[in-house]
Amino acid sequence: MIFKIKRRALLIGWPRVLGFTGLVGLSLATLPAHAQADEQQDKEVLYWYDPMYPQQRFDEPGPSPFMDMDLVPRYADEGGDGASMSIDPGIMQNLGMRVATVTRESVSEIVTAAGILTFDERDVAIVQARSGGFVERVYGLAPEDVVEKGAPLADFLVPAWVAAQEEYLALRSLDEPQLLEAAHQRMRLAGMPAEYITQLERGAKAISVWTVSSPISGVLRTLEVREGMTLPAGAPLARINGLETVWLEVAVPESQMSVLAMGQPVEARLPAFPGEALQGTIETILSEANLDSRTVRVRIELPNPEQRLRPGMTAEVTLTRSDEMALVLPTEAVIRTGRRTLVMVTEGEGKYRPIEVRTGREAGGKTEVLEGLEENQQVVASGQFLLDSEASLRGLTTQMNQPVSAPEPALHEAEGTIITLEEGAIVLSHGPFKTLNMPGMTMSFPIAEESLLQDLAQDDRVRVGVSESDEGLVIKRIEKLGGQL
Known part of the structure; x- marks a missing residue:
């Protein structure tokens, strides 16, 4: 089938076409037409949408306002639990998607920087x-x-x-x-x-x-x-100035300062001596960063018994630091959107879930995971961008790898004066609760916790936050004007 695409629809929806046609299209193509029709008749339709503009949802079927085609139904079981999606394993195999395991290993950071030889000002x-x-x-x-x-x-x-x-x-x-x-x-x-x-x-x-x-x-x-x-x-x-030892001053980006440590061994290679590596140690991490280049200067002491090394020579320095064990995953599995960092976690039986993670250092094709994943979890290491595109089409929400809790109900706020304090309640002469369209009056409010009444006294001016419950309006927060209690 060939669709005639309107120009406006092409401009709006083209970045999402690949994800849709690569996964949903393939999924439908693997089923015979009559099987699709029979299966879809038994499914509950959540809404209709245009694949070129999936963020716009419609309550009824009909022609798309964006392109010359009918709206596509979104069925209740297509999006899994609302945070995961199911993809046919055969499709995953055809697309060449690979998975990798989150492991715990020693993280080694390698930093390469340029330096210049200077005199040893102590000699x-x-x-x-x-x-x-x-x-x-x-x-x-x-x-x-x-x-x-x-x-x-x-x-x-x-x-x-x-x-x-x-x-x-x-x-x-x-x-x-x-x-x-x-x-x-x-x-x-x-x-x-x-x-x-x-x-x-x-x-x-x-x-x-x-x-x-x-x-x-x-x-x-x-x-x-x-x-x-x-x-x-x-x-x-x-x-x-003596030449028995020389200093090698290296400019290291301040973002990689965590790699540096006093006494750390380094390897230096000079163009003047190709194929030869000189070994030295970090003697000093200078106290002031360069404001223009945003670098930190490191002083390395190199022995010079033959006095071959002369101040002014340049060198390429490699600093390596092996750190404690950490959770790592292949760097290619990380999706960076600019606002957040995601990975696609496999949950078995063809289910995949986008998870937001917090990453740390990178070295040797591995990225440290600081938050969001656990050891031995499986993540998609190849083709995850197609899954991310499909997740966007389905409107799946990303989450940290932890149970999703219901959001706290919104609190309605007003100011007032305490008339009396009672056990488990407070009588308050309050102003209007604007979000409830409730005028000011004097009434008794139950409190969520007894600790809220601590250090409160009659005639205190307070600001309260209340929520609606089966008992009526319950005070969840009390704030003395001038300080929170």
């Missing part, structure tokens, strides 16, 4: 002038040069050292231990290094030039001296 040496003097020579170095421990940086003439040394040498020939010790102390106070004082004690000539050397191996970050300069005591001469 820093600052060289300063120990006394005022003059720069006589600067060795052939410049900032960013790599220097070894003990490498000379500059020669520094310190006049104050020469005077202190000459005094020491003069007193040494007088055999005056106390004076000699005082001269020794003056050399130390003048800023002479211990190795220079030892060298003077072994010789008989004053040392006038101090050769400033690097105290550690590393990168010469700054060199603040030039030949001929005059420097005061304490002036900075050089700053050197």
Whole structure:
């Protein structure tokens, strides 16, 4: 049969056609025509509808106002219990639908992020002038040069050292231990290094030039001296960063911060060393997030004994965290509509029910289920979108995986003054209950619970919520004006 579809109906209903023709159409096609007619005569019709516009229901059969066809009946047993639906198992098999089991397993999260190597700011040496003097020579170095421990940086003439040394040498020939010790102390106070004082004690000539050397191996970050300069005591001469270890700073999206932990092992791969994986640990999770990129910086310490790793290199970092056992299901079984997350649960005998779930982490094709499912439940892992479309056609409501309770009756509210308090009741002079079209008056109301009368007294102004029952209007809620009781 070919239907001539009106343009308006096509625009409104086309997104739902696939679900209807894929399931309902196939279901009807599997039955002979006379069998369909005989079976349908015994069924109770709930309403009629147009498959292209299923949200519109009609009380009587007739032509569709949306397309050139008759309205289709919806029978009482097509929608199961109102929250589930029945699909012929043969149709499910023909459509290639698969089911999966909700299991409890260890959830491992893997996060891949980019990082950049920086200096280890804890491995820093600052060289300063120990006394005022003059720069006589600067060795052939410049900032960013790599220097070894003990490498000379500059020669520094310190006049104050020469005077202190000459005094020491003069007193040494007088055999005056106390004076000699005082001269020794003056050399130390003048800023002479211990190795220079030892060298003077072994010789008989004053040392006038101090050769400033690097105290550690590393990168010469700054060199603040030039030949001929005059420097005061304490002036900075050089700053050197060690390379025995380097920091790898990684920007991790704040949504994945739960994966991070101090001391966590990580794996880093650098384009400079293809095929090689470097192992390190998370040393620090920095306290401030980046407002622009919404990322959290993580500091990883990498050993660098061969000094191959240089600040500025980039790296791809993999962080893996194995967590405690959790309920998981295949990620492909999850239907995300934008407003909620659903799965189609199988209930046996060809019945399926849409269930709303709350999901957590995702890793390795598995999604953690925080709420809505139980272990060993069966869910549809392939073709669930067709079932979801059919559920929408049938008007099925999704629910969390728990018993459905009847909604609480609506409460009708009014304000009033307590006249007297009685056992199990309250006499109230109240204003109108607008939702009941009931004018204000003074009357006695039974209460649902004795605890509602706690801390209430005569002449209190209150707001009450009442519901209709066989006993009349019963107070279900009392609210003292200014605070709830």
